[in-house]
Amino acid sequence: MRRKLVLIQLSRALVPILVMLHHLSTTMMDYYGFNIWNLAYLPLTGGVYYFFSLSGFMAYYIYRRKFGKRGQLSDFLINRFIRIYPLYWVVTLVFLLLAFLFPWFATGAERDMAVILTSIFLVPNPEWQDPFLIVAWSLEYTVYFYLMFSVLFLSPRLLGKILFAAWGILSLVGVIGIVYIDHFLFDFLFASYNLMFIAGVFCAWLILHANIPVIIGYLFIACGLVGFPVTWMNAINPFMEVSFEMSSSISIMLLLIGLGVVDLKKDIHIPNAFHQLGNAAFAIYLVHNVVLDVFSEWMDQAGLHEVLGNVGMSLVLVALMMFFGILAHFKLELPLHRIFKGWLQRNKTPVVAPSDTDAATKNT
Numbered sequence: 001m002r003r004k005l006v007l008i009q010l011s012r013a014l015v016p017i018l019v020m021l022h023h024l025s026t027t028m029m030d031y032y033g034f035n036i037w038n039l040a041y042l043p044l045t046g047g048v049y050y051f052f053s054l055s056g057f058m059a060y061y062i063y064r065r066k067f068g069k070r071g072q073l074s075d076f077l078i079n080r081f082i083r084i085y086p087l088y089w090v091v092t093l094v095f096l097l098l099a100f101l102f103p104w105f106a107t108g109a110e111r112d113m114a115v116i117l118t119s120i121f122l123v124p125n126p127e128w129q130d131p132f133l134i135v136a137w138s139l140e141y142t143v144y145f146y147l148m149f150s151v152l153f154l155s156p157r158l159l160g161k162i163l164f165a166a167w168g169i170l171s172l173v174g175v176i177g178i179v180y181i182d183h184f185l186f187d188f189l190f191a192s193y194n195l196m197f198i199a200g201v202f203c204a205w206l207i208l209h210a211n212i213p214v215i216i217g218y219l220f221i222a223c224g225l226v227g228f229p230v231t232w233m234n235a236i237n238p239f240m241e242v243s244f245e246m247s248s249s250i251s252i253m254l255l256l257i258g259l260g261v262v263d264l265k266k267d268i269h270i271p272n273a274f275h276q277l278g279n280a281a282f283a284i285y286l287v288h289n290v291v292l293d294v295f296s297e298w299m300d301q302a303g304l305h306e307v308l309g310n311v312g313m314s315l316v317l318v319a320l321m322m323f324f325g326i327l328a329h330f331k332l333e334l335p336l337h338r339i340f341k342g343w344l345q346r347n348k349t350p351v352v353a354p355s356d357t358d359a360a361t362k363n364t
Contacts, residue, residue, distance in 0.1 A: 019135065
């Protein structure tokens with residue numbers, strides 16, 4: 001079986017790009033009434049949903065042969081910790097420094113101890129207050145997903161599968177509304193986002209076990225990509241009785257299956273720059289909103305909008321978000337990975353499984 005998932009690797013860049021476009025549109029709308037492709041009217045663009053499903057896809061694709069094996073659970077959890085927390089903590093610290101240096105940047109939440117604690121550890125806040133980094137709300141769910149996915153490493157393997165399936169069934173029951181408890185933990189533990197992660201797991205299982213023709217893969221890619229703007233248009237001017245989450249999820253599943261099928265059956269080559277863009281996706285995702293807030297305010301006060309116009313200012317802001325995100329990847333994320341791996345693996349014998357930097361390019 002082919003080891004590299006080149007298209008999946010490239011598609012990781014979809015997450016920060018879609019999220020950036022939404023945040024940029026809302027920012028430009030707030031400052032100058034400029035609504036890029038009407039994205040400011042959307043609840044989301046679907047980038048975070050793709051992040052959830054892609055996380056499930058890659059988790060299963062990489063670790064499926066390690067389920068039930070001794071020592072693999074701790075390796076998996078260590079890898080997930082290294083992948084998420086170090087860079088997140090550094091960017092959060094930068095946010096707090098900016099909040100204390102520039103009063104206009106502060107929200108007041110940085111003085112709330114409950115928000116501080118839940119933000120640091122990425123656990124849900126009882127008052128549903130977002131972490132300091134707005135985009136980090138999705139990381140709270142991602143950490144939870146990985147904890148639930150970890151049951152698949154239990155021995156015997158059948159026990160892990162039963163527990164994981166039970167989580168999926170309970171989540172579906174909660175989403176449908178058959179059972180509902182008016183408590184923030186119930187809403188968090190059985191959110192519809194769980195099904196997106198599980199859908200990603202299913203997509204990975206499907207491409208590995210079903211002989212899907214490559215032409216169908218290309219068709220699924222096209223339908224998945226078209227599904228995003230169709231979902232956006234339907235959210236703004238409804239013409240189908242389909243929810244935003246459902247329409248996005250269908251598009252994402254088609255895209256993941258299509259990309260996976262083509263990756264497994266065709267030799268795909270992309271320029272190294274695009275490969276690195278996929279690697280830097282997480283750093284761009286974490287950093288972009290802080291960069292957007294700081295530079296949009298500075299550029300507005302400097303009167304650069306009068307010089308650049310709406311389109312010019314938008315392009316400059318995109319360039320700045322990409323630049324600082326990629327810089328954070330090479331100068332912070334990768335060094336932090338090496339440092340934390342050294343600390344956490346110093347007394348361990350097993351080799352840690354690949355991090356997400358390699359996840360989309362290697363099948364172990």
